[in-house]
Amino acid sequence: MPEALTDDQIVETTAATTPGMFAVLLRNRVAVAAGLVVLAFVAVSVLAPWLAPFDPNLQHPDAIRLPPVWQSGGRAEFLLGTDALGRDLLSRILYGAKVSIGLGVMVVLLTMVVGTGLGMIAGYFGGWFDAAMSRLVDVLLAFPFLIFALAIMAATGPNLTALVLALAFKGWVDFYRVARGDVLSARHADYVTAARGVGAGTAHLLLREILPNIVPPIIVLATLRMATIIISEASLSFLGIGVPPSIPAWGTMVSDGRGDIATAWWIATFPGLAILFLVLAVNLLGEGLRDALDPRMRL
């Protein structure tokens, strides 16, 4: 005769163990693969000087537009071939990872901190600050990003600081809106009221009660933004107003190779593939993180 379970037994069966966030993440094979790819890209960006066979700007006059090694005419020392100036493509892609990842991380961190902070303050306190910020955001949203970035970069010439600011200029708005909206709904949640009721201060309520609940959407947004930033940087570099020409960047390389796409497909294709794989991996990792950050997934 089966007996009804008591409260305690039910809990024993559903929650014998409480795996942490990483355990959940590691169980997601796609996320693990994506994480490894991202890690590989990061490692490459750091280790480029040791991994790359050549200086990325070194020109080989005897090896102009050489095809990759597996095509006829390719040479073993230039694995992915060379570009119109005889520079080694592999070396340039390895060095280019630094610009893409470095800029992406920097811009995302900057916009995430600024946008989330402002959004939480606006959502929690409301009032004139919220009203003023919302108007500002409306104005920014009506502003075409590329035109603005073009204007800044045209005014200052290609340099990294201006590029970071141009990319961050509108990027924080997404974080602001997500954070504000989530705080607005979490502010009156019973668990926040309860913490206030036991005497917790505003800082505790915002940072310890509300923030953990809005981190998952923020993380997901950060990875999506990371992908967008990488593409934006590549677009600006493609237009010739992004990264200074002395620094190898994937966007610039795609741009340089586009004229030769019919005769020397590899010059534009390999950096393009690098962009594709990095963005894809970052997005997949973001999705895995979103699941792992939800404690309801930790059963």
Next chain:
Amino acid sequence: MNEVSPLLRVTDLVKHYRVGRRALRAVDGVTLEVARGETLGLVGESGCGKSTLGRLICCLEPPTSGSVVFDGVDVLALPERELRRMRPRMQLIFQDPFASLNPHKTVRQIVGLPLQLWERSKGEELRRRVDELLETVGIDPRQADRFPHQFSGGQRQRIGIARALACKPDLIVADEPVASLDVSIQAQILQVMRDLRQRFSLTTIFISHDVSVVSHVSDRIAVMYLGKVVEIGPAQSVIARSLHPYSRALVGAVPRVGAEEGPEAPRLKGEPPSPLAVPSGCRFHPRCYLNQAAECRQVEPELRALAPGHLVACHLAAG
């Protein structure tokens, strides 16, 4: 300190919410006292403002007007810092145990928060105190490092009670603490609350729409209708000798096993009016089944004592 002064005195408390251009009169002038150690039952239909009143009493929402005097201190006049220091002394138990625990915090963090805040408790000492509290409410301390979603509704409500106890409160406002639980669990939680009330000599305001639950736990009962207290008095006499026609209908609506069909258990007609459009005069008059006098429709009745400690707001009621 004067021993006979009430722990809580609420005077003419009003909470209006603005809905468009109109005012939603959730709480519309409530005056009551709660003595130390007693349990006051607050009963009424859903939407009558009893939950809002509970939150106002715990200072979790600012009232539109009126005063809350807790242990001789006008808490609404306190600056934010001082109010924070008072907060642990008045604790709300929430109706929905699934919403009142932060899903991203472990039970240990949730229950330990008041101890960290107010007693600078930490490390091994904090562990021990939280374990004790959990044991007090019947939760296995070995489960303390789990997250709220790993517990059932009844267990979560116990955790909520443990958090309130960690504050060492004088007053507990229990807002429908069992309404969202299975009937079999309801009795357990009520028992837990009864035990703790005696053990820690707590003063309790017990909010419920269920007259039978309230009558079991309360010393005194206040009946609310549309934002006002219409009758208040000793539990026995409010149940057995209800003076207000609304209270009589509420009490009469409780099903009793074995009881014959009562002589005249009045039935209420229709839904309570919207608190956006409170009727003139006696706010109960559109649903009242008594023969109404003209003043019922014109003059708002005040609470008046018809028996010792038994007050009613009805023109027609007679002791």
